[in-house]
Amino acid sequence: MDARTAKLSGIAPENLYELPNGSYVDRGMFKTFGLYKYRPSLVANALFIALYGVVLLLHIYLGIRWRIWGFMTFVIIGCIWSMVGYGGRVMLWINPWSFTGFLTQMICITGCPVFFTAAIYVTLSRAIRFFSPEMSRLPPRAFYWLFISSDIICLVLQSIGGALSSTSSGASETGLHIAMAGLSLQVVVLVVFCGFFADYMIRYIKRQKSRLPPGEKAIALRQRLFFGGLASAITLILIRCCYRVNELSEGYRNSDKITNQGMFIGLEGVLIYLAVVSLLIGNPGFGFQDKKGRSSLQGTDSSGELKESAQVQHRSA
Numbered sequence: 001m002d003a004r005t006a007k008l009s010g011i012a013p014e015n016l017y018e019l020p021n022g023s024y025v026d027r028g029m030f031k032t033f034g035l036y037k038y039r040p041s042l043v044a045n046a047l048f049i050a051l052y053g054v055v056l057l058l059h060i061y062l063g064i065r066w067r068i069w070g071f072m073t074f075v076i077i078g079c080i081w082s083m084v085g086y087g088g089r090v091m092l093w094i095n096p097w098s099f100t101g102f103l104t105q106m107i108c109i110t111g112c113p114v115f116f117t118a119a120i121y122v123t124l125s126r127a128i129r130f131f132s133p134e135m136s137r138l139p140p141r142a143f144y145w146l147f148i149s150s151d152i153i154c155l156v157l158q159s160i161g162g163a164l165s166s167t168s169s170g171a172s173e174t175g176l177h178i179a180m181a182g183l184s185l186q187v188v189v190l191v192v193f194c195g196f197f198a199d200y201m202i203r204y205i206k207r208q209k210s211r212l213p214p215g216e217k218a219i220a221l222r223q224r225l226f227f228g229g230l231a232s233a234i235t236l237i238l239i240r241c242c243y244r245v246n247e248l249s250e251g252y253r254n255s256d257k258i259t260n261q262g263m264f265i266g267l268e269g270v271l272i273y274l275a276v277v278s279l280l281i282g283n284p285g286f287g288f289q290d291k292k293g294r295s296s297l298q299g300t301d302s303s304g305e306l307k308e309s310a311q312v313q314h315r316s317a
Contacts, residue, residue, distance in 0.1 A: 036092075036096075036258065036259055036261070037259040038259060038261050039092075039093055039096060040089040040090070040092045040093045040261065041093070041261065041265070042090060042093045044265050044269070045086045045087075045089040045090050045093065046086075046090065048082070048083075048086045048269050048273065049083050049086045049087060049090075051273055052079045052082045052083045052086070052273065052276070053079075053083065055079060055273070055276050055277060055280070056075075056076060056079040056080070056083075058280060059072055059075045059076060059079070059276075059279070059280065059283075060072065060076065062280065062283050062285055062286070063075075063076075063283075063285075065285065066283070066284070066285025066286075067285075068283060068284050068285045070119075070122050071119045071122060071123055071283065071284055074115045074116070074118045074119035074122070075115070075116065075119050075276065075279060077115045078112045078113070078114075078115030078116045078119070078276070079112075079276065081108045081109075081111060081112035081115065082108065082109065082112045082272065082273075082276075084104060084108045085104060085105045085107075085108030085109035085110075085112060086105070086109065086269075087104065087105075088100070088101045088102070088103070088104030088105030088106075088108065088109075089101065089105045089109075091104065091105075092105065099167075103162070103163065103167075106162035106163075106165065107158070107159050107162045107163065109268065110158045110159075110162055110179070110183075110244065111155045111158050111159055111162075112272065113186075113237050113240065113241070113272055113275070114151045114152075114154055114155040114158075114186070116233065116237060116272070116275060116276060116279065117147070117151055117186075117190065117193075117234070117237060118144075118147075118148050118151055119279065120230055120233060120234055120279070120282070121143050121144045121147040121148055121151075121193070122143075122144045122148075123230060123282065123283075123284045124143055124197060124230065125140045125141060125142075125143040125144045126140070126284055126288075127226075127227075127284070127287065127288075128140040128143070128200060130288055131204060132204055132207070135200060135203045135204045135207060136196075136200050137196065137199060137200070138196060143193075143196070147189060147193055150185070150189045151186070151189065153182075153185065154182045154183075154185050154186040154189065155182070156182070157178055157179070157181050157182030157185065158179055158182035158183060158186075159182075160175075160178050160179075160182075161175045161176065161177070161178035161179025161180070161181070161182060162175070162179055163175070164178065165179060165252060173251075176248060176251055176252060179248060180245065180248050180249075183241060183244050183245045183248065184245055186241050187238065187241045187242055187245060190234065190237065190238045190241060191238070193234065194234060194235075194238065197230075197231070197234070201227065204218070205218045205219065222286070222287060223287050223288075225281055225286070225287075226281065226282060226283075226284075226286055226287025226288075227282075227287070228281065228282075229278045229279060229280070229281030229282030229283075229286075230278075230279075230282035232274075232275070232278040232282075233275040233276075233278040233279050233282055234275075236271045236272070236274055236275040236278065237271070237272065237275050239267070239271055240267060240268060240271040240272055240275075243263070243267040243268065243271075244268065247263075247264075
């Protein structure tokens with residue numbers, strides 16, 4: 001209602017909620033019909049948009065410098081989705097009942113980690129080919145074909161579930177169940193991936209230590225930082241996905257979890273942003289660049305395998 005209607009409504013001034021466009025709503029109505037039952041923080045969401053813009057530029061710079069096109073593309077898409085999603089929450093700050101804002105943030109913020117995990121899958125596949133493919137229990141290419149395919153399914157389920165929930169203002173049980181299925185599947189996929197990742201690293205390090213003199217490191221410092229960046233990113237994303245599954249466990253309506261903005265900012269916004277920052281160190285160009293600053297992952301033969309000379313050079317680095 002406009003200011004004049006608000007004055008004539010008989011509602012006490014302290015019970016009126018003023019929207020940024022100058023109109024007013026009853027605070028009781030806001031609490032009843034506002035899905036989140038809070039006004040998204042303009043400062044927090046604008047800050048996330050700015051922070052993702054900064055890390056996006058850094059990833060573009062490193063991707064061009066080291067010519068890591070696949071990795072860079074996935075991270076760029078993920079960052080753009082995140083910025084659009086938080087833009088949707090800014091729309092909800094302007095109007096808590098904005099259908100476009102709710103749909104945008106629901107699909108984009110929920111789905112953006114899929115692109116970051118895809119970048120990790122591709123990178124680990126290349127790292128396995130670089131170090132020692134025979135130590136992996138899965139063929140290197142299977143890592144991105146299997147896990148990226150699973151991520152696409154997760155993204156589709158989360159998007160469909162979010163869209164159904166948006167059109168019903170959170171009342172659709174079908175939308176909730178589909179979104180939960182997508183998030184739960186993503187947790188399972190990440191846990192399985194972490195298992196293969198840890199298994200490979202343990203097997204590889206044990207073999208290297210058996211071949212090296214006592215006290216010598218199995219992996220050079222740069223590669224340790226690189227794998228640490230990947231491990232940190234995937235762990236942060238896994239924690240976030242577990243939080244989102246728990247958040248939706250009570251549904252969209254009458255839920256104490258979905259109405260907790262602090263938890264959302266900390267366990268969704270902060271964790272995923274830190275994961276993207278970790279990928280600056282987990283960038284394959286950082287882990288496998290040669291002395292001229294070029295990525296050794298570009299040194300493949302016609303079959304897609306790394307040239308032996310590049311492998312020998314970097315294992316001794």
